Amino acid sequence: MTNSANSEPAGAATGTLTDPPEGESLLRVSGLKKHFPVTKGLFKRQVGAVLAVDGLDFDVRSGETLGIVGESGCGKSTMGRLITRLLEPTAGKIEFEGKDITHLGVGGMRPLRRDVQMIFQDPYSSLNPRHTVGSIVSAPFKLQGVQPEGGVKKEVQRLLEVVGLSPEHYNRYPHEFSGGQRQRIGIARALALNPKLVVADEPVSALDVSIQAQVVNLLDDLQQELGLTYVIIAHDLSVIRHVSDRIAVMYLGKIVELTDRQSLYGTPMHPYTQALLSAVPVPDPRRKAAQGRERILLKGDVPSPMNPPSGCRFHTRCWKATEVCRTTEPPLVPLATGHEVACHHPENAPDQQPGDTKLLRLADGVGTAG
Amino acid sequence: MTDHEHKDDAVPAKKVKAGKGTDAAKAESPEAESPTAESKAESTKATGTTGASVTPEDAAPARGAGGLASSGTAAGEPELEKQPPKAFLEVRDLRVHFPTQDGLVKSVDGLSFSLEKGKTLGIVGESGSGKSVTSLGLMGLHTVGQYGRQRPHLSGEIWLNGQELLTADPDEMRKLRGREISMIFQDPLSALHPFFTVGDQIVEAYRVHHKVDKKAARRRAIELLDRVGIPEPAKRFSSYPHEFSGGMRQRAMIAMSLVNNPELLIADEPTTALDVTVQAQILDLIRDLQQEFGSAVIIITHDLGVVAELSDDILVMYGGRCVEYGTAEKVFYEPQHPYTWGLLGSMPRIDRDRADRLIPVKGSPPSLINIPQGCAFNPRCPYADVPAGGVTRTERPELRETQPGHLSACHMEPEDRQRIWTEEIVPKL
Numbered sequence: 157m158t159n160s161a162n163s164e165p166a167g168a169a170t171g172t173l174t175d176p177p178e179g180e181s182l183l184r185v186s187g188l189k190k191h192f193p194v195t196k197g198l199f200k201r202q203v204g205a206v207l208a209v210d211g212l213d214f215d216v217r218s219g220e221t222l223g224i225v226g227e228s229g230c231g232k233s234t235m236g237r238l239i240t241r242l243l244e245p246t247a248g249k250i251e252f253e254g255k256d257i258t259h260l261g262v263g264g265m266r267p268l269r270r271d272v273q274m275i276f277q278d279p280y281s282s283l284n285p286r287h288t289v290g291s292i293v294s295a296p297f298k299l300q301g302v303q304p305e306g307g308v309k310k311e312v313q314r315l316l317e318v319v320g321l322s323p324e325h326y327n328r329y330p331h332e333f334s335g336g337q338r339q340r341i342g343i344a345r346a347l348a349l350n351p352k353l354v355v356a357d358e359p360v361s362a363l364d365v366s367i368q369a370q371v372v373n374l375l376d377d378l379q380q381e382l383g384l385t386y387v388i389i390a391h392d393l394s395v396i397r398h399v400s401d402r403i404a405v406m407y408l409g410k411i412v413e414l415t416d417r418q419s420l421y422g423t424p425m426h427p428y429t430q431a432l433l434s435a436v437p438v439p440d441p442r443r444k445a446a447q448g449r450e451r452i453l454l455k456g457d458v459p460s461p462m463n464p465p466s467g468c469r470f471h472t473r474c475w476k477a478t479e480v481c482r483t484t485e486p487p488l489v490p491l492a493t494g495h496e497v498a499c500h501h502p503e504n505a506p507d508q509q510p511g512d513t514k515l516l517r518l519a520d521g522v523g524t525a526g
Numbered sequence: 527m528t529d530h531e532h533k534d535d536a537v538p539a540k541k542v543k544a545g546k547g548t549d550a551a552k553a554e555s556p557e558a559e560s561p562t563a564e565s566k567a568e569s570t571k572a573t574g575t576t577g578a579s580v581t582p583e584d585a586a587p588a589r590g591a592g593g594l595a596s597s598g599t600a601a602g603e604p605e606l607e608k609q610p611p612k613a614f615l616e617v618r619d620l621r622v623h624f625p626t627q628d629g630l631v632k633s634v635d636g637l638s639f640s641l642e643k644g645k646t647l648g649i650v651g652e653s654g655s656g657k658s659v660t661s662l663g664l665m666g667l668h669t670v671g672q673y674g675r676q677r678p679h680l681s682g683e684i685w686l687n688g689q690e691l692l693t694a695d696p697d698e699m700r701k702l703r704g705r706e707i708s709m710i711f712q713d714p715l716s717a718l719h720p721f722f723t724v725g726d727q728i729v730e731a732y733r734v735h736h737k738v739d740k741k742a743a744r745r746r747a748i749e750l751l752d753r754v755g756i757p758e759p760a761k762r763f764s765s766y767p768h769e770f771s772g773g774m775r776q777r778a779m780i781a782m783s784l785v786n787n788p789e790l791l792i793a794d795e796p797t798t799a800l801d802v803t804v805q806a807q808i809l810d811l812i813r814d815l816q817q818e819f820g821s822a823v824i825i826i827t828h829d830l831g832v833v834a835e836l837s838d839d840i841l842v843m844y845g846g847r848c849v850e851y852g853t854a855e856k857v858f859y860e861p862q863h864p865y866t867w868g869l870l871g872s873m874p875r876i877d878r879d880r881a882d883r884l885i886p887v888k889g890s891p892p893s894l895i896n897i898p899q900g901c902a903f904n905p906r907c908p909y910a911d912v913p914a915g916g917v918t919r920t921e922r923p924e925l926r927e928t929q930p931g932h933l934s935a936c937h938m939e940p941e942d943r944q945r946i947w948t949e950e951i952v953p954k955l
Contacts, residue, residue, distance in 0.1 A: 227801040227802070227803060227804075228772075228801055334890050336890060337890075364652040364653055364828060364891070365652070365828055365829075365830070365869060365872045365873060366652060366868055366869065366872045366886050366887035367652075367886070367890065368872065368886075369871070369872035369873070369874075369884035369885070369886030369887075370886045370888075372874065372884055373883055373884055373886065376883065391801065391802065392802075392874075393802065393876055394831075394873070394874040394875060394876040395874050397874060397875070397876055397879075398874035398875075398884070399874075417879075418879070421876075421879070431803060432802060432803060433876070434806075435802045435803045435805065435806035436802055436806075436831065436876045437805070437806075437809065437829065437831030437832045437834065437835040438831055438834065438835070438876060438877045439830040439831045439833075439834045439858065439870075439873055439875070439877075440834055440858060440877060441834045441837075441854035441855050441858050442855065442858075442859075443834075443877065451806060451810075453803075453806060453807060453810065454803045454807075456757075457771045457773055457774070457804070458801075
């Protein structure tokens with residue numbers, strides 16, 4: 157499945173970096189893998205590997221927001237660092253605007269850094285405490301050797317205004333700001349060079365709910381004004397529902413479901429997505445009474461990515477798993493228009509393995525509670 | 527000596543409850559029973575001896591003096607009659623003020639609420655609204671100044687089962703803490719001791735309050751580990767906290783806090799550090815255990831979803847005070863305070879397709895050293911000018927009952943609030 161995608165596309169040969177029209181893919185990822193070696197002993201003999209990201213295929217279309225959601229340890233942050241090339245992929249291919257950037261070195265990536273920027277999760281550790289806001293936000297200009305019109309200082313002050321801070325904050329230090337304001341500084345820095353793609357790794361999870369809403373609205377406004385493309389990584393399914401156009405659900409280093417917002421929340425197909433959605437507490441006391449206990453409770457924890465289960469990685473916790481799930485890995489295939497799912501026995505779609513009906517874990521009591 | 531009567535009442539109640547426990551608890555109850563009764567009797571004695579000199583009437587002004595004199599907030603308030611209340615837990619005008627170099631931090635500034643057994647109260651608010659300080663106050667953990675800081679000033683009353691906790695003797699409090707009141711902390715990794723096995727820590731919590739041998743305590747700990755859903759509890763008994771995953775650690779914490787069948791369980795952000803699937807497991811566990819043990823639960827969180835899921839009543843805190851209190855149904859469907867509107871508007875919804883934009887509360891939470899004049903929320907309130915005469919900037923609104931059992935602290939007239947909520951807020955949610 158992954159090999160077929162490795163053929164060189166026509167665009168890469170010419171290396172032209174032109175703006176793709178709306179809806180065309182800005183970033184294309186195929187067969188992407190990242191394995192972190194686990195070593196032992198004096199000679200650092202490799203004894204295994206953490207399969208953090210183990211074969212991802214997706215594309216990010218120009219102007220859209222792709223939400224990546226999953227539990228901790230599913231590899232979503234590693235994915236973010238791979239597509240911004242902060243990490244070197246083990247295998248696979250990343251194309252940005254048709255150009256292969258999979259194995260570009262530091263120097264090769266530098267021109268691209270203007271187009272791909274990142275917003276980090278923790279607004280406390282992602283800003284250097286010894287630098288003023290001015291020098292933090294102007295760093296991209298210095299590093300890229302860009303002279304904005306009207307001078308760096310003026311441009312930085314404009315950016316501060318864009319993200320809802322005051323231009324007078326130029327000479328202040330990060331510790332003088334609250335969490336929400338710091339996150340705005342991080343956003344101003346990411347926007348400095350007018351990027352095309354912004355990868356935001358948990359941009360609001362460290363913030364209080366009212367501040368979180370301010371930052372979410374800000375990201376929304378900036379996307380409309382500047383035509384940005386976002387990849388937003390988050391574990392909060394409510395935030396993801398609010399911000400994303402399309403959503404990829406990850407489990408143990410793989411995408412299990414990839415579709416648009418309406419389909420994912422309306423007719424989820426993968427059992428894991430269903431379990432995830434049903435687990436989110438709904439801020440509605442009436443619904444609690446009506447819904448009763450139809451929540452799908454997954455037992456246990458996510459298996460170790462060092463030694464993932466055979467076949468479908470979710471089969472150890474899935475209430476629909478059968479023999480085929482243990483032996484054969486389901487491919488990520490479109491089961492409806494624009495709705496890709498990797499499951500042998502999806503919900504809201506025809507069964508992919510109708511012959512195989514013997515449930516693996518009837519006796520183990522995995523599945524719906526109560 | 528109303529204290530005595532209540533204490534004596536509590537003993538048979540405890541017996542009944544222990545008998546109602548799980549099967550394993552039943553098997554063990556004869557062993558656990560006698561020491562329980564013994565230590566109860568002791569504690570009753572302790573109350574008796576100290577009760578003569580430290581009656582609530584005498585003690586409260588003596589202790590409260592530090593906090594109130596320096597803050598001067600209680601000047602105009604009438605002295606409350608210090609009667610033990612009917613409710614299982616009643617907090618009256620709780621204040622926790624921390625003296626710092628920059629000034630007095632009024633983390634909790636006049637909080638009152640009550641809670642019955644078997645009920646769950648959800649306390650919601652942003653960081654710095656005083657939620658956690660309240661819970662530590664209930665546990666009596668504010669008595670020591672940490673890291674060389676001055677100790678905080680506490681005043682008000684906390685009545686648990688007819689006993690006043692703020693004026694209680696420290697030894698008395700130590701007996702209650704962990705047995706009658708226990709707490710689940712936010713971060714299980716820092717709340718568990720890394721050098722001791724999980725089992726040993728649970729055994730310790732049990733043996734502090736029960737005179738039983740190690741074997742019996744071990745059996746009890748394993749039974750609890752099993753009850754909270756840890757697989758192979760006998761084996762996991764001797765694991766260290768770092769060998770547990772986040773969800774398992776939180777389960778172990780819950781097992782530890784339930785080992786003495788507490789009557790009041792305080793859960794301070796119990797699921798914030800956990801993934802959503804694990805969070806669902808833990809919330810279910812807390813709900814089941816509450817039904818099983820009939821304890822009162824206070825759940826402190828900033829997640830309105832968690833509150834809606836678990837709570838019977840909701841208390842919304844802002845700037846160290848309660849701004850709205852009511853049943854979960856009322857607070858979610860007919861909220862009365864603009865801050866509650868802001869919280870509801872800030873929240874992205876999982877259960878509906880997106881509204882156009884979120885409607886956040888503007889600005890950031892106030893400094894607790896300089897709480898704004900008048901209504902603490904007025905600088906962030908979009909409706910601060912609705913009440914006539916700028917009263918929001920000069921006078922602090924009292925917590926008033928707008929409907930039976932539904933309280934809110936806002937200067938706006940009920941008609942105005944009703945109109946704004948139905949006409950301006952609801953369509954945008």
